Amino acid sequence: MHYPHMEEFLMNNRLARAWFAGVVGLALVGAASVAQAQTATTIKGRVVSEAGAPLPGTSVFIDAIKAGAQTNEDGQYTITVAGRNRGPAILTARRIGYKRAQSNVNLNGQTITVDFTLQAQAVQLTGMMVTALSVQREKATIGTSQQALDNTSLTQTRQDNLVNALSGKASGISIQGSGNIGGSSRIVIRGAGSITGNNQPLFIVDGVPISNAGFSTASAGGGRDYGNGISDVNPDDIASITVLKGPNAAALYGSRASNGAIVITTKSGRSAAEGVTVQYRSYATIDEFSVLPKYQNQYGQGFAGEFQFVDGAGGGVNDGADESWGPKLDGRLIDQFNGKQLPWVAHPNNVKDFFQTGHTISNSVNVTANGSKSAARMSLTKDNTQGIVPNASLARLAGVVSATAALTDKINVSGSLQVVQNQGFNRPINGYDEGNPFMGFTWFGRQVDTKALKARYYQDDGSLFNWNYNYHNNPYWTAFDNSEVDTRDRVISQASVTYQVQPWLKGMLRGGEDFYRFARDEHFAKGNIDHANASYNGAFTNSQTRAAEWNVEGLLTANQSYGKFDVTATLGGNIRRNNQFNNAYSTSGIVVEKIYNLANAAVTPTLSNSEFHWGVNSIYGSAVATYNRYATIEVTGRNDYSSTLPKENSSYFYPSINGSLVVSDMFPSITSNGWVSFLKVRGGYATVGADASPYQLKTTFTGSSSKFGGRTIFTLPDQAANAVLKPERTYGSEVGLEISLFDDRATIDATAYTKITRNQIFGLAMAGEIGYSSAVVNAGQMSNHGIEAQLNLKTLELKNGFTWRTTVNYTRNRNKVDELAPGLSTIVLARQWSTNIEARVGQPYGVIFGRVWQRDSVTGKRRTSGGLPLASSTLKVLGNVNPRWTGGVSNEFRYKNWTLSSLFDIRAGGQNFSIGNWWGDYAGILASTLKGREQDWNKPGIVVDGIDVDTGKPNTINVTAEDYHHNIYPVVEDAIYSTAFVKLREVRLGWDVPGTMLEGLHIKALNVALVGRNLHTWTKFPNYDPENASDSGNGGQGFDMGAIPTTRSIGINFTITP
C-alpha cells in the first residue's frame, strides 16, 4: 500500500519540488485574480451558543450556490452572493460541537440579517473540526482519519494526566497508564513505528508544539516515575482535542508527527457568554488500590516449616529468610522480631494495612470576560493528591491567562500564558527495589505484624528496627526517612497576530515557547539496603534539567471559489529551536547522618553537566480543492531543514495527498429510502521524514568528573557517530468510510491503514575490532496494519426526553518488525532475569523471549528429574506485549436534569512477564502456593505431570510445594500471563440543579456529580493490575514488577456559576 518510488522521485527531484511550489503559488495567484466578484445580495449576522457566547469559525453557507463564509472572533459573518442568484435559498450554519442550523432566506439583492443560535452537539460525521495547523475545516471534506473530543468527555471524571482521559474514547490509540501519583502514561497511535526511538505522538497546544518529555527514571530495576510533560496541561483549560491519527493527517506537522499528533485547543474568553462569567469547580475523590494480590495466610516466614528469630540475619532458625515456607500459622509460640514467644498467627491484612486511602482534591476558578472587541480568560487550579503509599503526595498549581482582541476589523491579536508548578514528595520507587512496597511484600513473612513496623523504625541503640535484617528495610522507614522531593515548573506562552489582508487572504504570525525546569533530590538514610553504601552514613542524588522549545510560524491562507470549486491554499514557514541543560551530582556515601550536602560527602561526588541545542526550519504548504462541497482533494508538502543531519541530507521534502467524496451528496438518491443519510469515502497517502537526535554525526570524546589521581581523563565512546545519516521515513496510507444510518441513529467512522517506517536511525552492533561496539546507522523497517472504527448509537430516545447514547471504539493493530539490519535478527529492548523484550525480525515489536521447560518430544509434557521439572537451556518467544485489539464502550443516559454515563475500557490479548507473580510464587507468599502444602511438612504434596528423564515414564515422585516453587527459577514460561482486561473505567452521575432551586442563592447554574474511576476490573491476570508496566518506554511494556496498581477512585464534583 505504499509507493516509495513516487515518494523518492519527489524527494530527489528539484523539479518536483518546484512543481509543488507552483501548485500552491498558482492557487494563491488564481485566488487573487477573481477577487473582483460582482456584488448583489449581502447576508450578515451573528452566530452564538445557547449561552449567548459568540461562535467564531462557524461555517455559514448556501449549499445550492456554494456561497459561504466563516464567522469572525465575535461570531459575525458576511456573505456576498453574486447578482445572478435570486430567489429563495437555504442558509446553513455549522460549527464543531454544535447541531447544524438552517434558515430560509430570499436572495433579493439587498442586505439581509440572519442570526443563529446553535445547540451543542458532539461532533460525529459532520461539523467543523480543528485539524492540522489548528485550521478549522468541515469534517465532511477531510480525507484522513481524525477524531475530535470535547471538554466534557475529558473532565467528566477528572484525571491528573490528560492522556489517561483519552483511554477508551478514541479509536486507533493505545494507552498504558500508571498507578503512581502523577505517573507517566504512554500513548501510541496506530502502533509503534520506531525500533529504538520515540513512538509517542506530537502534542500541539493552540498551534504551538509542547514537550511530552518523559521524566521517569523508572525501569524494571528501580527508579521513580516523575510523570511526563503532557500531564502539565490542565484538562479544565481544554476546549477540544483532535487526534490526528498517523502520518496522513499529521503530515503538515512534520518529523515529530510521524507517530500522529494530538491537537489541543484551549478555552478562550470567546467560549463564554458576553460579559463577565465566573465559574468555580471543586472535585474531591478518595483513592484506593484497585487490585491487591491474594496472599496465603496459612504459613509464616521461614523454610521447610521452621523458623525461630534471633537476629533476623540468619543467626536463628531460618530467620534471615524472606520467604513464607515456615511453620503453619496455628498460634504456636515462636520468637519473633517484635518479641519472644509470641503467638505464630497470620496477619491477613498486613499488606493492605500498609497502604492508606489516598485522596485527590482539586479546586479551580475560571473567569471569562467577553466583549465585542476583546475577550479574556483566566483560570487557576490547585490539585492536591495524597497517594496510597504512606507519606507520598503531589501538589500542582496551574494558572492560565489568555486574551484576544480585535485591533481593527482586520487585525486580531491573541496570546496566552500558562504556568504550572508540580511538587512531588516521596514518590515510591518502581521495579525491583526496596523502595517499591510491592517488591518488599513479595519477599515477606505472612505472619509479620506491620503495625509493629509502623510503631517504631529504630531500636533502642539507634539501629534500624525491622522484621528482617538480611535483605530488607522497614517499609515505613523507607517511606518516612528516605525522602524524595521533586519540582517541575512549566511555562507555556504564545502570541499571535492575524491580518485579514483581503476577504480571501489572511496572514498570521505566531510565536510560542514551552519552558520547563525539573529538579529532583533523593536522600537515602544510613542503612538503606539498595541505595546507601554500608560503609557510610547515607547517600544522596540530585539532578536538574531545564529545557525550552520555541517556535515562530508564519502562515498565509487564501480561500476562493471558482464556480463549484472551493479552493484553499496555505503557505507557511516555521522556525523551531530546542535548548536543554542538565546538571547532576551524587555521592554514595556521606559522613554525618542526614546532612545531604556536598560538603558532607565521604565519597568523592560524581558530577555532570551537559547541554543540547537543535533546531529545524520548515516551509510547508497545502492546497485543498472541494468540488460542489462533496468531492475534496488535498495535497500537502513540507520541507524541513534540520540541524541534526549532515548538510547534504539536512533538507528533506515529503508530500501527502488525500481525498474524500461524500457519496450521499453526489448521489442524493441513495438517501431516499431513509436507511443511509450520509455516506463518505476517503483515502490518502503520506510520507513523513524524521531527523536524528543532536550530535550523532561526529564522534566526541567522553570525559568524566572523576579524575585519575587528579589527572583529567577522556575516552572515545563505544558508539561511533555517522557523518552520512539520512532522514528516517514513515509511509502511511489509509482508506476510510463514514456512514450515517437510520436517520442518524447510527454512525460509523472506520479506517483501514498501513504505516511503514524505514531507514530508522539507531545504534547498530558492530564488530568491536573496528574500535566501536556500535554505530549510528540508517537501517530497519517496521510496519503496522490495522483497523480503527468508531460507532455512535442513539440507542434510545423517548418522547419524555429520556435519551440513551452509546459510543463504541475499536482498534486492531498488527505490527511486524520487517527488517533490522543485514545479518541482524533481533534487538533487545529490555532485559530482566535473562528474559528479554525484543524486536525480532518477522515478529511483532516487543516479543517476550525467555527460558522454557524441557519437554518430552512424544507427550509434550515437562521432563522431570527427582520429581522436579527441568529447565531448558534455550530461550523461546513466549508472548508478545501487543494487544490483539482494544476498545471502549461508553453509554450516556440523560433524563431532564440528570445524566448517567459510563465507560468500559477493553483490551484483548497481549502478554507480559509478571515478575511479581513469578517471585511471589517462589517466595511462597501468594495464595497460589498453597496447593501441595495444605498438609503437614512430612507429607509433600505435588506430583508434577511430567515424564521422568531416568525412567522415561510418567513422573510419580512427590515434591514439596517449597521445592516445586523454588525450582521455577530460571524458567519464566509459567510467569507469562495475558494482560487482557475489561475495566469499568468511568461512571458519572450528574445533576444540573434546576434554576428554580437556585433562586436567591446568587447562583446561575450548579452542577453536582458523583464520579468513579477504575471501579472494577475483569481479568484473568492474577494478583496484580494487568494494565501496569514497569515504565512507559519502549522496553518497559512487557514487565510487571508488582507496580503500584491504578487506583479506584470515588468522588464528587461541583461546578458553580455564580
Next chain:
Amino acid sequence: MKNTRLSVALLAAVALTATACSTDLTGLNVNPNSPSVDTPPPAGTIFTRAVATTGGRYGGAAYQLSMMELLAQHIAQVQYVDEDRFSYRVGNIQAFFDQPYYTDLMDYEQVRLIGKKANDGNVWAPASIMQQLVFQNMTDTWGDIPYSQTLQGLTGPLKPAYDQQKDIYYGMLKALTDASAALGTGTSLGSADQIFAGDVTKWKKFANALRARMAMRIQKADPAKATAELAAAFAQPLMTSNADNARIVWPGDNVFDNPWAANFATRDDHRISKTLMDVMTAYNDPRIPIYAMPTVADPTKYTGLQNGLDNPTANSFFNTTSRPGAIFYPGKTAYGTFGGTGRTWPTYLMTYAEQCFIQAEAANRGIGGLTSAQAKGFYDAGVTASITQWGGTAAQAAAYLADPNVAYAGGATGLTQILTQKWIALFSQGGEAWSDWRRTGVPAQIAPGPKALQTTMPRRMQYSVTEQSVNNDNYLAAVARQGADALTTRMWWDK
C-alpha cells in the same frame, strides 16, 4: 496606513518564510559538551584513561582472579568455583575479547594518531607500546585474532579479518622496534603518564624488555626469529632495577583503586593455590607472608587450597586456607579488617625481575647472543629483584639464594629453576605465568584439579560469542585455520 499594515504583515510572513528556507543549521550541531575527534583533547588525557583501563583489565579481578591466576595456579577459588573447574562466563570472555578493541586499544590509537600528526615519538611510541602489550595478552589467550585491520572505525573494513598468530607476533615485534627507535629525550606526556611520568628513557627500556618477552614466547615455534629478536632487544637499553618496572600506581580514591583490593572489599572467594604454596614452602620462600595471610583457623599456618574442587569441598577449606596477602586488602572489608593499603598497591605490567629471568633463560639456552655462563648472574638478579619488589630485603634474598634448592645449578635443572622462580615472581600476573607453562611445562606441578571439567589444562580460551553475530565469516575462517574453537586447541607458539 492600510498599505503600511499590509506590507508589514506580508513582509513579516515573507521574511519568516525566507528565514525558514535557510538551509544550513548544521552549525547548531556542534557538541558543546565534549571535544570531537577532529579537535581532540590533549593526548595525555586520553593516555591516562587508556592506561587505567588496561591496568584495570589485566590487573583486574575478572581477568586474573577468575581466569589467569587460576590457570597459573597462584590462586584457587574457595567458593563459586566454576572458573577453577574451567567453566568460564560468556560475559567475561566477551569483555576480554571485544572490549579492548573499543576501549583502551582505540584510545591508544587516538594518542598514536595525535603523536604521529605532531611527529612526536615521545607521544605516539608509548601508545604503540601499550597497544602491543594489549595485543600480546589477547593473542596469547586466543591465538589468531583481528590485528592488522583493526581500529579504523567506520572508514576501515567493518568486519576485520583474523591475522595468524605468527604474523601478529612479527607485527608486534616490528612495532616495538619502531617505538623504541622513535623515543627521544624529554617528557612529552609528562605527569599524564602514570607509568613512567613521561620518562622516555624508561619507556625505551620497557619497549625493549617487552620485545624480549615476546621473542622468548616464540622460542619454540620460531627459534631463528626468537634468537635474532632477543639479540636485538638485548643490544638496546634494558631495565636495570625495580625503578624501571612498568606498573600502574592506583590513586586509591574509591574510584580508581587497585582492582584486587576493590574485589576483596566485598568478595571473599579466593585463597592461595596449594600448587604455589607448596613450592614456596619447600623453598622457605620469604615472600610467603607477603603473598599470603595465615589461615583463620590457625594464625601460625600458611596453607594453600587445591585448585579445581567442587563447591562444597572448596567451601570446607574456607577457614583453613590462606587468603591472598594483606597488601592486596583495602583495610576494612565487608567480612573483616585485614590491614594493608591495597587500594594504592600497584598493578605490574612488566618487571625488571621478569626481564632478568628472560635473560637468564636465553643465557641458559645459549640464544640471543648470551652464553650459559651469564645465566647465574641474571637468575640471582631476578630473584633478588622480585623479593625486594614485593617488600623483602636484599639480605632475605641472599639467604634464599643460598638455599641448596634455590641456588642456581645450571643445565636442565637450572632452566627449571629459572622458570620456577619466574613463575613465583609473576604472582598477580597470571597470564604470563600460564603462557610460560604452556611453552615450557614448568612448573610440572600444574595440573587440572579433581573436579575440573577436562583432564588437561586449557591451552587457550574460546572466542567471544559476539563474534559469531557480528564477524562470523572471519571467525569461521580463523577456526578453520587454527583448529577447533576449544580450550584444548594449541596455538602457533604452543605447538
